Amino acid sequence: xxxxxxxxxxxxxxxxxxxxxxxxxPILAVMTLWAPTALAEPSLTWRGSVEADMRVxxxxxxxxxxxxxxxxxxxxxxxxTHVSAVGNLRLIFREFSVPNTFxxxxxxxxxxxxxxxxxxxxxxxTDMGLDxxxxxxxxxxxxxxxxxxxxxxxxxxPLDVEDPLLFGKVIANEMxxxxxxxxxxxxxxxxPWLDEFGLELAVVPFFKPAQLPASAGLAFTDAxxxxxxxxxxxxxxxxDQQQFMMGLNDPWTFDTNPVVELPxxxxxxxxxxxxxxxxxxxxxLGFSYFNGFDDFPRAEKxxxxxxxxxxxxxxxxxxxxxxxxxxxxxxxxxxxxxDGVGLWAEVGLTFHxxxxxxxxxxxxxxxxxxxxxxxxxxxKATVGMDHSPTSWLYINVQYLRGFxxxxxxxxxxxxxxxxxxxxxxxxxxxxxxxxxxxxDDGSFVLFPALILKPWDSGExxxxxxxxxxxxxxxxxxxxxxxxxxxxSNIFLKARASx
Amino acid sequence: MRSSGPLVLTMILGSLGLGGCTVDQGKSCKIDSxxxxxxxxxxxxxxxTMETVADxxxxxxxxxSTDAGAKEAKGWDCLEEGxxxxxxxxxxxxxxxxxxxxxxxxxxxxxxxxxxxxAATLGTVSNGLIASGFENGxxxxxxxxxxxxxxxxxxxxxxxxxxxxxxxxxxxxxxDKMPFAIPELVEAxxxxxxxxxxxxxxxxxxxxAEILASMDEAIRETAGELIEEDVDSDGDGVNxxxxxxxxxxxxx
Numbered sequence: 001x002x003x004x005x006x007x008x009x010x011x012x013x014x015x016x017x018x019x020x021x022x023x024x025x026p027i028l029a030v031m032t033l034w035a036p037t038a039l040a041e042p043s044l045t046w047r048g049s050v051e052a053d054m055r056v057x058x059x060x061x062x063x064x065x066x067x068x069x070x071x072x073x074x075x076x077x078x079x080x081t082h083v084s085a086v087g088n089l090r091l092i093f094r095e096f097s098v099p100n101t102f103x104x105x106x107x108x109x110x111x112x113x114x115x116x117x118x119x120x121x122x123x124x125x126t127d128m129g130l131d132x133x134x135x136x137x138x139x140x141x142x143x144x145x146x147x148x149x150x151x152x153x154x155x156x157x158p159l160d161v162e163d164p165l166l167f168g169k170v171i172a173n174e175m176x177x178x179x180x181x182x183x184x185x186x187x188x189x190x191x192p193w194l195d196e197f198g199l200e201l202a203v204v205p206f207f208k209p210a211q212l213p214a215s216a217g218l219a220f221t222d223a224x225x226x227x228x229x230x231x232x233x234x235x236x237x238x239x240d241q242q243q244f245m246m247g248l249n250d251p252w253t254f255d256t257n258p259v260v261e262l263p264x265x266x267x268x269x270x271x272x273x274x275x276x277x278x279x280x281x282x283x284x285l286g287f288s289y290f291n292g293f294d295d296f297p298r299a300e301k302x303x304x305x306x307x308x309x310x311x312x313x314x315x316x317x318x319x320x321x322x323x324x325x326x327x328x329x330x331x332x333x334x335x336x337x338x339d340g341v342g343l344w345a346e347v348g349l350t351f352h353x354x355x356x357x358x359x360x361x362x363x364x365x366x367x368x369x370x371x372x373x374x375x376x377x378x379x380k381a382t383v384g385m386d387h388s389p390t391s392w393l394y395i396n397v398q399y400l401r402g403f404x405x406x407x408x409x410x411x412x413x414x415x416x417x418x419x420x421x422x423x424x425x426x427x428x429x430x431x432x433x434x435x436x437x438x439x440d441d442g443s444f445v446l447f448p449a450l451i452l453k454p455w456d457s458g459e460x461x462x463x464x465x466x467x468x469x470x471x472x473x474x475x476x477x478x479x480x481x482x483x484x485x486x487x488s489n490i491f492l493k494a495r496a497s498x
Numbered sequence: 499m500r501s502s503g504p505l506v507l508t509m510i511l512g513s514l515g516l517g518g519c520t521v522d523q524g525k526s527c528k529i530d531s532x533x534x535x536x537x538x539x540x541x542x543x544x545x546x547t548m549e550t551v552a553d554x555x556x557x558x559x560x561x562x563s564t565d566a567g568a569k570e571a572k573g574w575d576c577l578e579e580g581x582x583x584x585x586x587x588x589x590x591x592x593x594x595x596x597x598x599x600x601x602x603x604x605x606x607x608x609x610x611x612x613x614x615x616x617a618a619t620l621g622t623v624s625n626g627l628i629a630s631g632f633e634n635g636x637x638x639x640x641x642x643x644x645x646x647x648x649x650x651x652x653x654x655x656x657x658x659x660x661x662x663x664x665x666x667x668x669x670x671x672x673x674d675k676m677p678f679a680i681p682e683l684v685e686a687x688x689x690x691x692x693x694x695x696x697x698x699x700x701x702x703x704x705x706x707a708e709i710l711a712s713m714d715e716a717i718r719e720t721a722g723e724l725i726e727e728d729v730d731s732d733g734d735g736v737n738x739x740x741x742x743x744x745x746x747x748x749x750x
Contacts, residue, residue, distance in 0.1 A: 240723040245623050247717035249682045252623070261529045268519045268532075293531065300530055303541070308626065323520075323531040356530060356538040356548060360555055364622050365612060367555040369548055375535065 042080070048073035051495040058470055058488040065489045067095040074120070084124045090117040119172050132181040139172040142202055144275055144288050145346040145382075146332035150400055150417070152348030152380035153288050153328025156202050156273045158210040158295035159404055164465055164486055165447070171211060175204045196279040204271040207263050209321060210295040218484040220256040220317060225484050228477050231411070234370040238302065238359055241366060245311075252311045260319045261300075263293055275328075288328035293321040294350075296405050298372070304361040313364065322407070325351045342386045351377045355408075378402070378409040384417070394421040403479075413479065414439040419447075428454050432463075436480070443468040443480035461493040521545050582651035588644045589656050589670045596668035599642040599656070604749040607632055608639065611743035616728040617704055624680045631681040639677070641748070642670070647695040655693055676700055678744070685712040688742055698746045703729055703739040 122138025449463030
């Protein structure tokens with residue numbers, strides 16, 4: 001291909017012509033490499049879905065937990081050999097009208113509220129001057145790790161735990177991702193012992209916190225929940241003092257107002273991640289590093305304003321996000337000699353500095369600072385396996401060390417996650433059961449569902465999400481028995497995909 | 499260009515350890531993650547060590563106590579010099595008529611001092627109740643003085659709530675101890691009670707078990723967490739008493 005001449009004319013003085021000739025050669029070489037390869041026509045593919053989701057709490061009077069209708073569309077645009085773009089938009093109507101003022105009656109968004117979500121909106125440039133060297137810039141979800149849903153090594157995107165039925169859902173982040181996947185192999189061309197080598201570097205300029213369920217607010221409004229969560233001496237002292245004062249014949253009133261302070265948006269707080277992956281002897285391996293913030297909040301300061309005359313105290317609880325570094329390892333493979341059993345393991349070692357908490361209550365005389373977590377590290381892990389012994393049966397079992405919201409070595413608990421799919425009637429009927437069992441305290445979650453696909457592109461789901469709090473013997477001090485974990489519900493969903 | 503891609507990524511990976519720059523001690527901050535390791539963001543908005551922040555908080559607490567505890571003169575001048583009022587041993591056992599003390603002062607208000615002793619945490623919740631008790635007459639307390647508090651003078655005191663606090667033999671039920679009540683909450687006694695006429699304070703020891711036993715069962719456990727024992731009264735190496743300081747105000 002004849003290289004295109006540079007955009008400016010070569011009207012150079014004669015004594016510089018030689019230097020100019022040699023100087024222009026690298027530029028021409030680069031432009032040769034970057035010269036567009038003609039793509040016959042841009043390729044646009046899209047798919048979408050519409051879903052209705054109705055849920056009822058398993059409680060007296062069966063209140064609705066949610067009533068949502070969702071339209072989801074994703075567009076993949078392959079615009080040239082080197083340029084593509086992906087855009088996703090999800091429109092969710094919440095159906096919970098909230099016109100609590102007259103003005104709201106004239107506001108459609110209050111009468112018929114909705115929200116928008118987008119999992120991806122980015123541009124990708126591939127083979128940028130080098131085969132396998134790509135850049136992706138924009139909103140995206142970058143999930144690292146081989147485990148199923150629970151990823152201790154994946155920290156670039158915050159979790160969305162608002163909907164318990166959507167385990168592992170994350171929120172897209174604006175980020176720049178550089179990746180290099182050369183076509184390197186070692187060993188026999190047909191059966192290399194090392195291939196699929198890849199390097200990724202991600203830069204996330206702005207931190208985004210995890211989305212929490214509404215029930216999480218009980219940690220600030222429910223006195224019993226506050227007492228259960230007081231896991232340090234100073235916090236316990238504060239809670240004991242409050243409970244004592246609320247138990248008096250002339251009881252005190254305490255209000256708690258949590259406020260969130262995100263890390264400032266500056267260069268100091270940019271989050272970084274890097275990962276190297278390859279397949280070695282048919283085992284997919286990944287090594288990762290993350291430097292940023294944990295996406296679940298912690299109480300950093302409690303400042304109380306005390307009115308002794310009126311027996312009232314209002315506390316402002318400042319919630320912040322601890323700075324962390326995470327070193328990760330993950331592996332996945334299929335054991336052909338064991339009928340193709342899938343096996344994976346993912347380990348994230350989180351390092352953090354001393355985490356402090358200031359509590360000041362003025363005349364109530366608790367004005368102290370404590371070290372909630374000493375500088376150190378803790379290990380979260382997911383180890384699991386899956387198998388389809390028959391065409392109609394699928395089994396998935398995982399062990400978890402440290403749940404999504406647990407932070408600090410002393411707070412990690414152990415879990416068993418197990419699920420099973422049974423397909424019947426030529427895949428028209430799917431019976432799914434899924435459970436999470438807390439090995440340490442015996443609490444659990446059950447997630448049975450019946451999924452019907454009688455026609456192409458359509459699906460009906462009927463199921464339940466049950467916390468052990470709904471069963472006899474519940475103890476609110478246990479993780480899944482706590483009211484803050486959420487309420488058991490029964491759901492009916494209908495979905496059409498196209 | 500062909501070999502520069504991996505090199506660039508490797509260089510960037512090598513520099514990742516420097517990511518997350520923080521602010522040094524003494525510099526301004528908003529939250530703890532702004533501060534260098536080993537420091538935290540104080541309420542004043544600067545990165546400080548935990549020890550520095552603890553000192554600041556402790557001083558702030560004492561300042562609050564000082565401000566809140568500032569009271570008018572309590573009406574007892576212990577420095578007054580002059581002839582001593584005779585000490586007549588009115589509280590000693592006799593077979594005859596009991597003599598009256600030189601002075602009887604009615605306590606108009608009693609408050610648990612907000613700092614300086616182990617029972618301070620009771621002050622915030624209790625002082626309002628105590629004040630109400632004095633106001634509505636639920637609490638009545640007098641200080642009877644035999645002798646004189648002046649410099650070099652002898653004195654013996656007794657705390658009198660009602661007539662039967664003085665026995666038929668003229669002895670006082672509460673002389674080296676003081677009755678202590680928080681209406682609808684606590685009935686207790688301050689042991690080894692020492693009255694300081696210069697400051698109108700009583701310092702002594704409380705028995706935590708006695709206090710808790712007098713409390714409603716519903717709040718007993720929580721109250722137990724709040725009252726610390728800081729004195730070993732029997733020398734067995736285990737703290738078994740709680741220091742207390744009471745501020746008194748007397749009627750003119």
